[in-house]
Amino acid sequence: xxxxxxxxxxxxxxxxxxxxxxxxxxxxxxxxxxxxxxxxxxxxxxxxxxxxxxxxxxxxxxxxxxxxxxxxxxxxxxxxxxxxxxxxxxxxxxxxxxxxxxxxxxxxxxxxxxxxxxxxxxxxxxxxxxxxxxxxxx
Numbered sequence: 447x448x449x450x451x452x453x454x455x456x457x458x459x460x461x462x463x464x465x466x467x468x469x470x471x472x473x474x475x476x477x478x479x480x481x482x483x484x485x486x487x488x489x490x491x492x493x494x495x496x497x498x499x500x501x502x503x504x505x506x507x508x509x510x511x512x513x514x515x516x517x518x519x520x521x522x523x524x525x526x527x528x529x530x531x532x533x534x535x536x537x538x539x540x541x542x543x544x545x546x547x548x549x550x551x552x553x554x555x556x557x558x559x560x561x562x563x564x565x566x567x568x569x570x571x572x573x574x575x576x577x578x579x580x581x582x583x584x
Contacts, residue, residue, distance in 0.1 A: 455491040458499055460513050462489060467510035468541065468565050469580040476502035507543055508578070509562040541565035541578035550576070 453460045473481040480494045480502075491499060503511045532546030544564045551557050565578035572579045 451487075451489075453487065453489040453491045454516065455494050455496060455499065456516065458491070458496045458513050458515055460489055460491050460499065460503065460511065463510050463512075465510075465574070466508050466577065467580070468508045468578045470507050472505045472507060473502055473511055476505060507541075507563050508565050509560065512562075536568075540568075540582070542568050552576075 448463060448465050451462045451464070453462070474483065477494065477498060480490055480499070482488055482490075500513060503513050506512075532544065532548060535543040535545065537543055542565070544560075544566065545562070547559065547561045548564060549557055549559050550564070566576050567574075567578040567582075569582040571581040573581060
């Protein structure tokens with residue numbers, strides 16, 4: 447079962463899925479007062495401005511951070527950024543980033559749909575093939 451943690455500022459709920467986080471640090475760079483991996487809990491959204499939270503979360507390259515508005519009719523489904531086209535970006539010394547909606551077929555035949563950012567490992571050191579888990583950094 448995939449771990450899913452939620453943190454709220456009352457208006458918006460931040461959803462973090464550590465199993466797909468590649469530890470790029472975009473969240474920490476964007477809002478170091480909210481996202482601090484040395485603290486527990488590492489996300490404190492209570493005093494954060496909703497607009498700034500959205501902007502920071504939207505920069506998450508792996509999609510490990512998402513959000514939903516607490517007024518949403520079905521809050522169990524976090525917001526995914528709909529993209530009208532798919533783009534591929536090769537990151538220097540990092541993963542292959544695919545941005546947009548894609549269907550991934552695994553070697554066992556299982557399929558899954560990714561709707562935002564997907565980081566594919568290029569170095570072969572990942573523990574979550576075919577996705578990057580940040581192992582290349584060590």
